[in-house]
Amino acid sequence: MITKSRLHIPRPTARPGDEPDFSYLELSPAGSVDKPAIGSRTRDIEYLSSGLVRVLDDDFEAKGPWDPNLDAKQLQVALRWMMLTRALDDRMWQIQRQGRISFYMQSLGEEAVSIAQGMALRPGDMCFPSYRNQGLYLYRGVKLVDMMCQCLSNTRDMCKGRQLPVMYHSKAGNVFTISGNLATQFPQAVGWAMASAIKGEDHIAASWVGDGSTAEADFHHALTFAAVYQAPVILNVVNNQWAISTFQGTAGGQRRAFAARGLGLGIPGIRVDGNDLLAIYSATLWAADRARRGGGPTLIELVTYRGGPHSTSDDPSKYRPKDEWESFPLGDPLERLKQHLIIRGDWSEEKHEKLWKQLVSDVQLAWKEAQKSGTMTEGPFLDPATMFEDVYAEMPANLESQRRRMLEVLGGE
Amino acid sequence: MITKSRLHIPRPTARPGDEPDFSYLELSPAGSVDKPAIGSRTRDIEYLSSGLVRVLDDDFEAKGPWDPNLDAKQLQVALRWMMLTRALDDRMWQIQRQGRISFYMQSLGEEAVSIAQGMALRPGDMCFPSYRNQGLYLYRGVKLVDMMCQCLSNTRDMCKGRQLPVMYHSKAGNVFTISGNLATQFPQAVGWAMASAIKGEDHIAASWVGDGSTAEADFHHALTFAAVYQAPVILNVVNNQWAISTFQGTAGGQRRAFAARGLGLGIPGIRVDGNDLLAIYSATLWAADRARRGGGPTLIELVTYRGGPHSTSDDPSKYRPKDEWESFPLGDPLERLKQHLIIRGDWSEEKHEKLWKQLVSDVQLAWKEAQKSGTMTEGPFLDPATMFEDVYAEMPANLESQRRRMLEVLGGE
């Protein structure tokens, strides 16, 4: 009976053993997409959701109306943050492989997203990130050692051992606490932005979800509330082509770009080369300005590729061609920025090599430092009694007595 | 502090005391919207989501490419079903006002939706209606008396007293059981349609939600799954301008038509004059054909007006101008079809009057009949012991003992 099935089943262009095939990706040449005035009506700028905003061309030159004209210093700083993100990811991945932390998630290949958007936002703007935005925490001032201590659940862990590795937060840096539940932070960001508008402040909010997570209800809630109240928020979809083992078509990306998802509610969408720091920066600044001036929300799709496994628990060789990333037409964001700087005469292979070594050593030093606050096997250890704190603002009687009970050598009750 | 608020709060054009103002409604003249080939690509038919498909013009003439060319007989039958729906609603409304049923919801002003779409679908197609689709149940063969017995929760109640009035179902008629929870049936319809495709059958599914209900998560689930699997389903949004006290702008209708909601997923949308039986019939047939031929889902927005209060518990004079309906530019669907038939020479005021009287008397007879199976105050009464049935396929021990306990004169346990 099922042999007659007429159901359309989305299938990726390539599976293990196949040649990588990105023919489905619609690309525009760098510089070819117009940059509209910030006050443009949504209906006049629908083209932004189907084109691909790119600044860096195949020769690493910056082109067209979206070129933000950042100076050498700014670009070098951006490159440095991207490199630091990657150096951190590299190290932590190895560390997990050695069994010294329980879990890790890299942002390999997507570093430009966090850094470019971090740069384009103001410090007072609030970020509601996903688990692949570690660059944002770094950029907003969280120290390497504090990131590591979180991953170690040690005595310096900002989460007091309560969260899986990579579930950071930074109140001081205005970066929200990461949830294990996909997309939940998206409508919360809209609520935050609504409050900002209610208070008459000009801070905006920004949030990030993956391509796969757009299918969740909260994606819809975020778009609806943002559209209805014209909330000052930037809603980012990081389309890295994969959601664990399912390709972006399983989330509905086969027929229309994710950037178009808000059009039916009057939310403009911009489809951006997610591996092009300059394009991301520029699109984000455009959306932020628009939001700050009362123009409401913008949906930004960042077209990129998940360079590594989903997490340390994943094995992508089971579901996609091994060398897919190498064939990804938008390349490696870090490499592209580096080459752009070199072409401008503002960088060199030697400087790059030197900086990389420096950063690797910074990371190494931070790791040493982090371990002083405890590892999974060596003390000092967090006090388990703290697990009863912060459930409520004040500890209620039942938790106090449970804490006592636990301390009585884990007696049953 | 709130005085500085910059939040956009959607406000309707008119509140009690104001002149009705429908200037926000974008209208197209009858016959002015092209009818594309069924196989058209979604991107080529986006215009269908912003125009308004209309067949009957202001002089009640049928016009343009969407005219389904129904014959006199078909139109008379359609008119009859609409009139019957209204006659039933009228009577039941009064009956509730007299305290003889506990609750009621009319479809006043929206009768064309259920009848036109009922006609355009095939008997094997499955309907997942909202609580304002009573016409569908009638059209698909549920007897007046059975509708009434459901509202009475009497011994002939199809729901065995378990549901509020108007929460009908008809397995024989392929009309699903109505849920009190908004929008939940929308993604279920998509699942039903997926199963139909999996089985290789050519039955399609259709579902209905209100403008307000589009904000619910299930609306998004339905669209996503329909798009991903190209499910053979018609997803209808009945935009009757109001959701209890909130106008359609509160659900995000201010900037873009509801018909456009699926465009970002590649789902074509058709915005239809919801008070024009011919236009609805024709658009539905188009979408049904498309679905049956493997073309996937269509979203249809039916632009109409909720002629009465939300339900018998509601008082719309608190939140909208009293005479809004009279000013609604798309008129009364029943009146429009009647005039069209008269103009064609296929109907007359006399015939109309006579048919109306006939239907009113049919309804009256049905009401007499219904009461024989019990009223709220007079027997026969449903056996309360039945309340323990159908929780599970077979009654588990705990329910059996609770049933016994209840029968022991409602003793505590």
Added chain:
Amino acid sequence: MAQMNMIEAIRSAHDVMMEKDPTVVVLGEDVGYFGGVFRCTDGLQRKYGDHRVIDAPIAEGGIIAAAIGMGVNGLRPVAEIQFADYIYPGFDQIVSELARLRYRSSGEFFSPVTIRTPSGGGIRGGQTHSQSPEALFAHVSGIKVVMPSNPYDAKGLLISAIESDDPVVFFEPKRIYNGPFDGDPEKPGVSWASHPKGEVPEGYYTVPLGSAEVVLPGEELTIVTYGTLVHVAIAAAKETGIDCEVIDVRTMSPLDVKTLADSVKKTGRCMIAHEATRFGGYGAELAATLQKECFYQLEAPIGRVGGWDTPYPHAFEWQYFPGLKRLSAGIRRMMEAE
């Protein structure tokens, strides 16, 4: 002091708090211009503007998520869910987010959201306007769960909830919005006017979260209950002539075990009553806790009277509702146990 019914008392709590604290905002379906389908927010938008009393799209998950975000940004949101039966689309945001924000960020982030929602049956609402899902929230650590049984407590508890930096789910037993109800549907309705707890101060006051109240002192048997059933319990005590101590739990979580246990130790008998489906209901926690606390004083097994383990059927509301007859029969039988 004024005479208020529960709706007025709840409205007054909003008013007092919105006046006192400019960060308090209200959002929900139909709460703004219209003032709520039960009128609990009537007049607030006129007084405080539509930027503080906000009509929301019909998306319970979105409402709660938006409220969370607002709370993180310094506001103190009060969200109304139109019926408790419709809270489930927001369940994930409550359970996975609102309840855990403080914990997972070790106190750096929290959101002081109050979620108000009418619950319970007895108004011919059928199975989707009658549910009492408090047990589903009491099991979730990180939120407080409250249900008042009268206007005075409703206002005082709601003010405490709004002021609390912890999230609170606040159930309003809609059957007693307009007057106490003793569980006998045959009797004519009564108003709050003649009830001592219908006397409500017009200004600010609080009833603390986490404290139960002995509403009727007695010696022979303890009835532990909350919401509408408090009134049924008092009526059952009268009807049966059993010298019952009736305790209104008021806060389901955190639970005031001491007040309950002290009473049960004294009387040696305990009947638990609530409207929700019995199996796995909140009464199970009460019974489990009290049999443990009071084991050596108990003279009979703890009983539970609740809704049957079925949905709430429209036509058989009064067969489903654990009314006067069932509760009276239950405590009579319990007194027979030696």
Added chain:
Amino acid sequence: MAQMNMIEAIRSAHDVMMEKDPTVVVLGEDVGYFGGVFRCTDGLQRKYGDHRVIDAPIAEGGIIAAAIGMGVNGLRPVAEIQFADYIYPGFDQIVSELARLRYRSSGEFFSPVTIRTPSGGGIRGGQTHSQSPEALFAHVSGIKVVMPSNPYDAKGLLISAIESDDPVVFFEPKRIYNGPFDGDPEKPGVSWASHPKGEVPEGYYTVPLGSAEVVLPGEELTIVTYGTLVHVAIAAAKETGIDCEVIDVRTMSPLDVKTLADSVKKTGRCMIAHEATRFGGYGAELAATLQKECFYQLEAPIGRVGGWDTPYPHAFEWQYFPGLKRLSAGIRRMMEAE
């Protein structure tokens, strides 16, 4: 007969049923090409095609809703929710729809959906990969709730669930997917190979829903438990030398009261153990029911050992998990009560 771990047993249940009944379809996140993050559906898509083993968008609410619709249209869907912690976005569709379809249409419509989901901690998954929300489902009438504790039961119960015309929520204690776990995290892991319930027939068989099992007979004290804790309970019996009767509940709803009550009446003592947060947990229902059924035989109050009333903290997994030490201490203390 074959040696299977729980993953293989679950996979085999799918295989047997898909082979037997062409209306059985599987859907969920990553269940298709990849075979599921825990590999429970590995190989099924290769064997039955991608129209019967369907990779779904990441939308738990959508997955369950689609499954409901499929079920109404004559299919028999098995939906996987990747982690029980992620079931809440689908809560409304389960509670308001799946559970009530049959009731509200007086039997005309129903949907025989099985929802499988891995639950419980002990795999360093942190607070969003460790939850045990069975109590939230057991309270909802109209669904059955199941949790196996070994490969044999897992397969037999899953086949019963798939065949059942009632909706079933099927929790899989992920800590014991690969081997039983006695609650002592210091010991090396063991496999199912040496366990009698790791012997699993390759073909069709069922374990009926609604029946508990005495997995260790004893006279002094009854431990009522399910899932991972069954193995901890057996270990605690050994460790303490107390002659415990250990009962595996297996089906939370409907509950097999008789098997439990018979045992407690015999032993006079009862300890309940589960991994979920204790307050308002499923153990409360067990305690409430058993104190009632066995009041006159009980020699000590019924005890409950469960997760603490906090989220499941990543670093303190073994302090949170009600392991060997806590359970042993609990039953030792209970034996001291006279």
